[in-house]
Amino acid sequence: MSDKRPNILLIFPDQHRGDWTELNENIPARTPNIKKMKENGVFFSKAYCPSPLCAPSRACLASGREYDNCNIINNKQPYPVDETTFYTLLRDSGYHTMACGKFDLNKPFSSFGNDGKQVINGVSYLDLWGFSDGIDNGGKHDGVRTFRNKEKEMGPYLKYLDDKGLAKKHVRDFIFKNNYTRWLCTPLSDEDYADNWIGRNGLNLIRSAPEDKPWFLQVNFNGPHEPMDVTRTMRQRWKDVEFPEPSKCTRFNDRQAQRMRQNYSAMVENIDRWIGIYINELKERDEFDNTIIVYSSDHGEMLGDHNLKAKRQPYDESSRVPLAISGPGIKHWGIIDDPVETLDLSATFLDYARIPTPNYMNSQSIKDFLEGNQDLSRRHARSGFASWRMVFDGQYKLVAGYYTSNMKSNQKFKKKEILEAPFHLFNLRNDPNENEDIAESNQDIVQRLRKLLVIS
Secondary structure: OOOOOOEEEEEOOEOOOOOOOOOOOOOOOOOHHHHHHHHHEEEEEEEEOOOOOHHHHHHHHHHOOOHHHOOOOOOOOOOOOOOOOHHHHHHHOOOEEEEEEOOOOOOOOOOOOOOOOOEEOOEEHHHHHOOOEEEEOOOHHHHHHHHHOOOOOOOHHHHHHHHOOOHHHHHHHHHHOOOOOOOOOOOOOOOOOHHHHHHHHHHHHHHHOOOOOOEEEEEEOOOEOOOOOOOHHHHHOOOOOOOOOOOOOOOOOHHHHHHHHHHHHHHHHHHHHHHHHHHHHHHHOOOHHHEEEEEOOOOOOOOOHHHOOOOOOOOHHHHEEEEEEEOOOOOOOEEEOOOEEHHHHHHHHHHHOOOOOOOOOOOOOOHHHHOOOOOOOOOOEEEEEOOEEEEEOOOEEEEEOOOOOOOOOOOOOOHHHHHOOOEEEEEOOOOOOOOOOOOOOOHHHHHHHHOOOOOO
């Protein structure tokens, strides 16, 4: 690896569950570019997000802090403007920092502006968060919400559609299929489909970056988040593919489950296609050999497993995400099954930029591991949301405070309350679907993992 600091490309879609790639032989997903990243670097099969909800997960990544040390409990708090992000540290060290798509750092407020610059009362929030440039369009629901509320600034994606006379058509269709069981294709063309618009924005940001600085780009695709809206082209490629039935599911019938999983896979495949487009762009710009490429997600998606949809759950379908990393100096590891946390990307990016990790961060760099110089420093991975916490040691997963019928999503529990909550224990090697709670007969394992549930 040269003395030149590398560029960093983080492709970070919304709601991509960890098992939904073609590296899992049980799922007929098509992700050839994630597979290539594995072949040229590493794919972590047991990567967990800090919290399986959009705003907390992204805030934890930005701050480098675990859920219990991050100030974002759910989707109702904006990222504190006085809390430093790793983006700011990169920018202040000389990086040109960029992002596009769904930032979710100002989640309660639809204040994107029609240009996506997040200027509020003359203050640039993109600048406060540490970005040199960017286009924040929010998630699938955010733009539609602002358009329906007849706000003057509808966000950059809805403004793009509105300028083409497509916004009202898109919003009507979105409202109709705003759940998991309506399957008509979007009326939008492939060109106007949100993730393809976001992908083009990312390319334009790279092309406009100054040539005398290393750059960081985070591409936040809106998919494969629900609703399961796909173009006709995307749907055609998946309409006859059969998927395994959801585990322990009575909520969706077989046809609904198949269509849901087909459309979800179409969105995943389209995003994977963009990995290839970015790699080709980097090669054409002669920047591929000096760019660290990372693919991951903020959280997963239940897709009917355990009779659940969306996220917020400690189950692997919700809390585990894909994590693929390739680039200069990275050893060709293939698939690694040891537990890791996506939180550690923050310190890893700083390490590649030769910036010390601040003491307040819980994030731990895995750069030395990626380059084959040391073992992973973590021996377990944590995640949490609202009342529950989870820890996984590579075989056993311990969950505390999980109440499916009464999840208190507006508060965090104190450490004492978490440690006194009911426990559930699963052996993921023997029971990957987490169907058999073995806590009662394995109290020694419960007590060992209990000590790791929260930060001391």
